Amino acid sequence: xxxxLLSLVALGSTVAYAVANGGRLAPVSLGLGALxxxxxxxxxxxxxxxxxxxxxxxxxxxxxxxxxxxxxxxGWAAVGGVLLLLAAxxxxxxxxxxxxxxxxRSLTVRRIWTLAILGGAALLMNFLLLATAGIAASASxxxxxxxxxxxxxxxxxxxxxxxx
Amino acid sequence: xxxxxxxxxxxxxxxxxxxxxxxxVAARPEFVALTAPFLLAVAAGLAVATPPRLAAHVExxxxxxxxxxxxxxxxxxxSATPVDRLDLYVHLPDGVxxxxxxxxxALRLAAGERRELxxxxxxxxxxxxxxxxxxxxxxxxxxxxxWEATAPTRPQLRAYPREDVLRRILQPRETQVxxxxxxxxxxxxxxxxxDIRLRAPGDPLNRINWRASARRNELWVNESHPERNTDVIxxxxxxxxxxxxxxxxxxxAVRATSAIADAYVRRRDRVGLISFGGILRxxxxxxxxxxxxxxxxxxxxxxxxxxxxxxxxxxxxxxxxPPNALVIALSPLLxxxxxxxxxxxxxxxxxxxxxxxxxxPFVARPPSGLxxxxxxxxxxxxxxxxxxxQRAGVxxxxxxxxxxxxxxxxxxxEFRRYARHARA
Numbered sequence: 001x002x003x004x005l006l007s008l009v010a011l012g013s014t015v016a017y018a019v020a021n022g023g024r025l026a027p028v029s030l031g032l033g034a035l036x037x038x039x040x041x042x043x044x045x046x047x048x049x050x051x052x053x054x055x056x057x058x059x060x061x062x063x064x065x066x067x068x069x070x071x072x073x074x075g076w077a078a079v080g081g082v083l084l085l086l087a088a089x090x091x092x093x094x095x096x097x098x099x100x101x102x103x104x105r106s107l108t109v110r111r112i113w114t115l116a117i118l119g120g121a122a123l124l125m126n127f128l129l130l131a132t133a134g135i136a137a138s139a140s141x142x143x144x145x146x147x148x149x150x151x152x153x154x155x156x157x158x159x160x161x162x163x164x
Numbered sequence: 165x166x167x168x169x170x171x172x173x174x175x176x177x178x179x180x181x182x183x184x185x186x187x188x189v190a191a192r193p194e195f196v197a198l199t200a201p202f203l204l205a206v207a208a209g210l211a212v213a214t215p216p217r218l219a220a221h222v223e224x225x226x227x228x229x230x231x232x233x234x235x236x237x238x239x240x241x242x243s244a245t246p247v248d249r250l251d252l253y254v255h256l257p258d259g260v261x262x263x264x265x266x267x268x269x270a271l272r273l274a275a276g277e278r279r280e281l282x283x284x285x286x287x288x289x290x291x292x293x294x295x296x297x298x299x300x301x302x303x304x305x306x307x308x309x310x311w312e313a314t315a316p317t318r319p320q321l322r323a324y325p326r327e328d329v330l331r332r333i334l335q336p337r338e339t340q341v342x343x344x345x346x347x348x349x350x351x352x353x354x355x356x357x358x359d360i361r362l363r364a365p366g367d368p369l370n371r372i373n374w375r376a377s378a379r380r381n382e383l384w385v386n387e388s389h390p391e392r393n394t395d396v397i398x399x400x401x402x403x404x405x406x407x408x409x410x411x412x413x414x415x416x417a418v419r420a421t422s423a424i425a426d427a428y429v430r431r432r433d434r435v436g437l438i439s440f441g442g443i444l445r446x447x448x449x450x451x452x453x454x455x456x457x458x459x460x461x462x463x464x465x466x467x468x469x470x471x472x473x474x475x476x477x478x479x480x481x482x483x484x485x486p487p488n489a490l491v492i493a494l495s496p497l498l499x500x501x502x503x504x505x506x507x508x509x510x511x512x513x514x515x516x517x518x519x520x521x522x523x524x525p526f527v528a529r530p531p532s533g534l535x536x537x538x539x540x541x542x543x544x545x546x547x548x549x550x551x552x553x554q555r556a557g558v559x560x561x562x563x564x565x566x567x568x569x570x571x572x573x574x575x576x577x578e579f580r581r582y583a584r585h586a587r588a
Binding site: 052056057061064067073082084089101104110114118122125126129130 | 170171172175176178179182183186190192193194195196197198199200201202204205208248249251266267268269270271272305306307
């Protein structure tokens with residue numbers, strides 16, 4: 001229950017920030033964010049982990065959709081990305097939790113530490129990414145090349161998984 | 165070990181791919197920032213994932229317990245590689261429950277670590293229970309990959325039925341030739357006085373009855389009944405049973421069989437066992453404590469197995485039914501095949517006593533309507549069946565769960581005494 005609530009709070013914070021800074025497209029952020037929250041709640045209640053990434057994707061779309069037409073890169077997106085990751089991890093933790101399994105306390109502590117380290121590393125990486133994007137905004141080819149490389153890398157992972 | 169990926173691996177990878185491509189198409193770096201953490205998580209998770217090399221098995225402190233007793237057990241697990249999260253689950257069969265401890269449980273193992281996880285089991289029902297299998301499930305630190313395995317060894321817990329202590333048991337009509345505790349009806353060397361007769365050459369002097377000899381002016385000697393053993397065959401009907409919740413007629417029959425076998429073995433009688441049902445099992449009559457253990461062990465494997473095969477008494481090996489043996493049958497009288505076999509045994513002249521382990525308490529009577537009428541007719545037909553057996557000279561007593569076995573045996577004794585007088 002605690003992890004489920006924290007997950008919804010993390011996703012809700014991202015939605016709230018997107019709505020607050022959405023400008024004239026704030027209703028788009030609100031609509032997609034609400035849909036994402038509903039999907040995440042359903043995923044937790046129905047214990048359906050496949051729905052979690054979709055909820056994150058919908059919320060992220062609402063976040064970016066609200067910023068359409070703005071030329072300035074939002075530095076807070078770095079925090080938003082980490083919040084989305086934490087929302088997904090906490091939701092999956094909640095789904096995986098089974099009260100019948102007697103779990104050692106050290107396991108819980110270790111999982112919290114793992115999440116904290118992962119969140120910290122993701123935050124650092126996001127700051128670096130956004131800083132690079134800000135510096136090299138004019139040299140968009142470099143950014144595009146890096147983006148394509150990353151996208152291809154992600155696709156390779158997906159394909160390897162599909163083969164496995 | 166079987167490896168598979170958790171749903172979140174494909175989800176995170178797909179999310180990252182879609183996010184990065186959308187960032188390129190829409191030229192929004194924010195989308196990269198929002199989805200790149202998921203790619204980082206996937207990369208980190210796969211980088212640190214190590215296939216576990218572990219061995220696990222279940223141990224029992226005792227392999228033999230009495231029904232209702234508790235037994236200490238432990239899962240021993242050892243891993244050569246670090247395992248961030250290991251789930252362990254021992255499947256418990258019906259008749260065994262967890263009394264204390266955790267099952268399933270989750271723990272973490274360092275490289276080379278060995279853990280012994282204690283828990284307590286309770287055997288709630290008699291039987292030979294196979295514990296396990298023990299299922300293990302290991303995950304990498306971020307939970308992207310899962311390895312599952314099943315431990316190959318499965319310990320067996322043999323729970324013996326709790327039995328009543330019988331003070332008096334049924335006396336067979338005939339005894340056998342070996343020494344025992346049963347006073348034979350025949351005359352011979354023994355302690356119990358039987359009769360007197362004229363002395364014949366070869367009679368020992370210490371058998372002369374001096375008082376009778378003095379009265380009659382010739383030598384008379386005492387005759388006595390020898391103490392002999394008996395052959396007792398316990399016939400357990402395992403064709404069908406009535407069951408309500410955790411109790412059934414077969415449970416009662418098995419407990420009673422155990423008590424009866426124990427009582428006869430203590431008297432140095434030979435005890436055999438026939439489990440007459442879907443699977444025919446038998447144990448050749450024998451004596452001694454070892455035989456008692458054999459009987460109880462054989463009982464543990466008794467179970468109801470559905471069968472349409474029409475068995476008759478001929479399928480039982482001839483040496484299983486020695487002449488002059490007392491056959492004590494424990495049957496719910498639900499299957500015509502076992503009823504037919506009992507009548508057949510009686511027709512062949514065996515000394516037969518039937519304890520009807522009544523299924524009636526295990527079948528709730530419907531409150532009204534045709535079902536209630538059908539129930540009443542069924543009860544009446546059971547009475548008629550018992551009467552039919554009694555007319556054939558079989559002592560039949562209905563045993564309901566609440567009655568002690570000793571009281572049922574006393575009723576059988578009374579019937580047999582009455583039946584003997586009637587024959588005389």
